[in-house]
Amino acid sequence: MKEAISARRVRELLGPLPAGPAHAGLSDTLTLLIGDGRIPLDVRLPSERILADALGLSRTTVTRAYATLRDSGYAHAAQGSGTFTAVPGGHERAHDRVLVPGGAGEDWIDLSCAADSAPAEVMAAYTAALSELPAYLGRHGYFPSGLPVLQEAIAARYTARGLPTEPEQIVITPGSLTAAGVVVRALARQRGHALAESPTYPNAAEMLRAAGLQLHEAPVDGHGWDTAGILDTVRQVRPDFAYLIPDFQNPTGAVMTAAQRQQLGQALRAHGTHVIVDETHHALALDGQAMPPPFAASNPDALTLGSMSKTHWGGLRVGWIRAPRPLLDALLRARMSLDLGVPVVEQLAAAHLLRQGPVSPGQLARLRTQRDALIDLVTTLLPDWRFTPPAGGLMLWCELPHRGATALAAAVAASRVVLTPGPVFSVNGGLDSYVRPPWTRPVAELRAAVERIAAAWRRLEESGPLSTVRPRRAGAVF
Structure with missing residues (x-):
């Protein structure tokens, strides 16, 4: 049985529509909600009449918005069953690589793997293990x-x-x-x-x-x-x-x-x-x-x-x-x-x-320094990117002003940086307005990487963004 999303839930996720024609604002915002995974894939959207009533719009407006979604590949219609969410190209994800066999090369900065180098304690542990063997x-x-x-x-x-x-x-x-x-x-x-x-x-x-x-x-x-x-x-x-x-x-x-x-x-x-x-x-x-x-x-x-x-x-x-x-x-x-x-x-x-202990204090201190450096670099060099500063872990999840993460990953590869775009982390596609840079490299490498990413992003921006519409979050999440 196919999943369905209620009109009430769609209304909560949409928030106020952007200025301009209502059908365009509705289709643009639904596109981003689907593309970024806030509305899952392969779920049935509310009927045009029910969604129109919930949003206070005309049925014609919703019909035109759904037609735009279908034309752009973000929805498909099943006869007698309704309209279902999709992404262009189906579930195949471009740039679907997390670990590069053999590594990215010594002259590359590899931000594709959120894993740190071994602290000194690891060598000491192997030495102790050999003595116990x-x-x-x-x-x-x-x-x-x-x-x-x-x-x-x-x-x-x-x-x-x-x-x-x-x-x-x-x-x-x-x-x-x-x-x-x-x-x-x-x-x-x-x-x-x-x-x-x-x-x-x-x-x-x-x-x-x-x-x-x-x-x-x-x-x-x-x-x-x-x-x-x-x-x-x-x-x-x-x-x-x-x-x-x-x-x-x-x-x-x-x-x-x-x-x-x-x-x-x-x-x-x-x-x-x-x-x-x-x-x-x-x-x-x-x-x-x-x-x-x-x-x-x-x-x-x-x-x-x-x-x-x-x-x-x-x-x-x-x-x-x-x-x-x-x-x-x-x-x-x-x-x-x-x-x-x-x-x-x-x-x-x-x-x-x-x-x-679960982790060495020295390693935590190093990761904390690298996290703070990455946050400062992204904030300074990419001020239109958004993220929630994490209190731990190994990575930032950065939201771009518009879709283009896969294009950015390809562009920055020309500068010898491996960056993982959002679609790699999506269950069924979408998330092309996100990238995941980890802070597991030394500060000097992080600085060089973000400088190259910022330069590649500027070049992409000059070529013209797809969209600058951002859907509002649906209030508090519990």
């Missing part, structure tokens, strides 16, 4: 669920956060993406449905799609989650899975409030949805702020993922699942159908690091 060499070396010493360290971290956890509830995997894949492999049914934030971590969306799941959007931006819209989708679709990043969400940097966690956690549990909670960025609170309770505190059935890649080093391929006990057998069977365990040295190094 002889104690394991007399055994077979297979630990499908993980080394007990690492399971204990991870369980202790959750317990310290107010989420009592036994070591047996931890399943070690080679990274959080593999952890999510294990969950889906264990619990998915044929032709199932999954709720995914939009924008979201693109590799996770591709993993869900590759598992045969139909994806439905849960809109989020730098201000937070569209809780009302998400709950509408949950009621209509009853998804099998929900993939959420509640802590410094990738790419928006938003943090889900305790009230939102409670509301969404209870609703998803009531509908029998398996909630996959990606906490990869949780420890990266750069301003020392207290974080909300873990999502699993509001939904005991949630499966929580963690990883060493963002807090320590991407080359340390260690992730994990914190699972409710009733699901452990299914998860371990799925885990062993993929491989027989993470290398022992990697697990020993991870355990050594986690016993010191």
Whole structure:
């Protein structure tokens, strides 16, 4: 069954229409709402009569606006079923590259990957791991669920956060993406449905799609989650899975409030949805702020993922699942159908690091300096770009004055900068008025990169923007 958006919800998202002909203002604003993911794709728009009544416009005005949407590729009509949202070119996303095989080249500045270089503690952890390795060499070396010493360290971290956890509830995997894949492999049914934030971590969306799941959007931006819209989708679709990043969400940097966690956690549990909670960025609170309770505190059935890649080093391929006990057998069977365990040295190094804390103070200080520098550079050199300054994580989610992120990424590549445009993070297309620059490079590289991006943006501006209409946010998001 196709999803639908109500006329009331469309009215809230539209806000006041821009000056000029009403049909043009309506079609322009709907185009941006669809393109930026605020109105999800493949949902049925209200009928022309119902939307006209809700907006206080004539039916002719809405009819002309819908016709413009169809002509521009942002909607299509299904005979007898209504008008449905779309994006030009369907679901294929231009510039769909997050990691470049072999890297971008030494003379390039690569802003496509939000991951930091390894701090000194990582080398020390590997040295300690090698000294501990002889104690394991007399055994077979297979630990499908993980080394007990690492399971204990991870369980202790959750317990310290107010989420009592036994070591047996931890399943070690080679990274959080593999952890999510294990969950889906264990619990998915044929032709199932999954709720995914939009924008979201693109590799996770591709993993869900590759598992045969139909994806439905849960809109989020730098201000937070569209809780009302998400709950509408949950009621209509009853998804099998929900993939959420509640802590410094990738790419928006938003943090889900305790009230939102409670509301969404209870609703998803009531509908029998398996909630996959990606906490990869949780420890990266750069301003020392207290974080909300873990999502699993509001939904005991949630499966929580963690990883060493963002807090320590991407080359340390260690992730994990914190699972409710009733699901452990299914998860371990799925885990062993993929491989027989993470290398022992990697697990020993991870355990050594986690016993010191979730992330080193020195690394947090460096990331804080780089974040502040990137914010200053974008504010100064690209003053018409908008963003919500994140309190942690690894990236900015910048809104451009108009569509053109994909064109900008292509243009700045000529200046040897790799920049990821918004459509890469979209579940079903759109978001071409956003880019995601991370602050994971040294300040000097960030300065050079933003200078080149600003120059490329000026050249694009001189060629003429598509549109300067910005839809108003629909009030507070809970």
